[in-house]
Amino acid sequence: MTPHPLGRLLNILDYALSSLRRRLLKNLLVFAVFTLVVFLFSSLLLTRGALGDLAGRLLAAAPDITVQQMVAGRQVPIAASACEGLRGIPGVGLCRGRLWGYYFDSENGANYTVIGLPEGPAGQAPASLSHAVEGRLPQPGERGKAVLATAVRQQLGLEGRRFFSLFRPDLELLSFEAVGTFTGSADALVADTILLAEADVRHLFALPEDQNTDLLVDVVNPLEVETIAAKIADRLPGVRVISKERIAKTYRAVFGWRSGITATALLLALSAFVILAWDRASGLSGEEVREVGILKILGWQSGDIILLRFCESLLVSLFAFLSGWLLAWVHVAHFQAALLRPVFLGWSVLRPQFPLLPPLAAADLFLVLAISVVPYLAATAVPAWRAATVPAHSVL
Numbered sequence: 375m376t377p378h379p380l381g382r383l384l385n386i387l388d389y390a391l392s393s394l395r396r397r398l399l400k401n402l403l404v405f406a407v408f409t410l411v412v413f414l415f416s417s418l419l420l421t422r423g424a425l426g427d428l429a430g431r432l433l434a435a436a437p438d439i440t441v442q443q444m445v446a447g448r449q450v451p452i453a454a455s456a457c458e459g460l461r462g463i464p465g466v467g468l469c470r471g472r473l474w475g476y477y478f479d480s481e482n483g484a485n486y487t488v489i490g491l492p493e494g495p496a497g498q499a500p501a502s503l504s505h506a507v508e509g510r511l512p513q514p515g516e517r518g519k520a521v522l523a524t525a526v527r528q529q530l531g532l533e534g535r536r537f538f539s540l541f542r543p544d545l546e547l548l549s550f551e552a553v554g555t556f557t558g559s560a561d562a563l564v565a566d567t568i569l570l571a572e573a574d575v576r577h578l579f580a581l582p583e584d585q586n587t588d589l590l591v592d593v594v595n596p597l598e599v600e601t602i603a604a605k606i607a608d609r610l611p612g613v614r615v616i617s618k619e620r621i622a623k624t625y626r627a628v629f630g631w632r633s634g635i636t637a638t639a640l641l642l643a644l645s646a647f648v649i650l651a652w653d654r655a656s657g658l659s660g661e662e663v664r665e666v667g668i669l670k671i672l673g674w675q676s677g678d679i680i681l682l683r684f685c686e687s688l689l690v691s692l693f694a695f696l697s698g699w700l701l702a703w704v705h706v707a708h709f710q711a712a713l714l715r716p717v718f719l720g721w722s723v724l725r726p727q728f729p730l731l732p733p734l735a736a737a738d739l740f741l742v743l744a745i746s747v748v749p750y751l752a753a754t755a756v757p758a759w760r761a762a763t764v765p766a767h768s769v770l
Contacts, residue, residue: 390685412698420732421711429625437590440616451585467594471586473575490572509554512571521554521569687754691747706732
């Protein structure tokens, strides 16, 4: 009587599990290496996806267009009067100047981003900024007051002190009082920031009153951003016009480039693992040869032996894949991608500390499955066929 195909398959699966248990040490070694490879690949994809989503959320509050004056390929201050000419372009909602710059702290080896406090039409700071600060913001017309990120406060050693000093380009020493600290998610986004009154930023960087670092332009219709950006470039010679979408593309390109370099190294590790799996599976021990011979004497066909080896490889690879993916998720979501964070964020002294929320992307899941499980199964196909061709008389 011919057994039912489903019952035959279940019997082979049951025997495959018992076979894996009998060679537990060998299979645990393959399982551990396989899990490590899947973990690294999955962590890479999840980290890239989480950073991409984070960049998208941050850019949602960014200005539609940033205008920078360029001379000899380098950014220089732009005339504040340039906004007057841009307001006449149909579709431009608001144009305002921005003051900011980088300050290098030679003692700590850190770069601080110094930003001038933006003020509204009534001379007041935005309410959203006030809610993100513990303490207070500099008042309109108030000089010598600063709001610091927590990391900057630590770098400056302001544990029990409030005053710190910065040097102007002419080496004049300016003193400031820390009256506030960024808190919550704001502190995570401005880890290297010092917020000063605009007059203090001008004095610190020796910027004239009629110049700004760059211009921020808001567009009434989001569909016209690229059109208005082209008009701004035509109206202001020598400027670089950067739209929000171009910044997003730059982030995606940077994350993709860095993840590509890491993926290349991981592919080498995957290739070495496939070679290891093929070598382990192709080297039939005397016990395995006897096992196959006995199975053939008991009536197993060559197709049954191939299916048995395939089930063993499939069980190991699927369990390793699931373990590696879950470990990668925990690594990114709970440990904030501690192993891969420096690859994407660089080696700056001050790094932003923001939560990473890996997205659930089916494409990433299938990609890891395709570059890990499929090569492993392919590598064990030839050894499975060799095992199936063992003659039954080999045990006699």
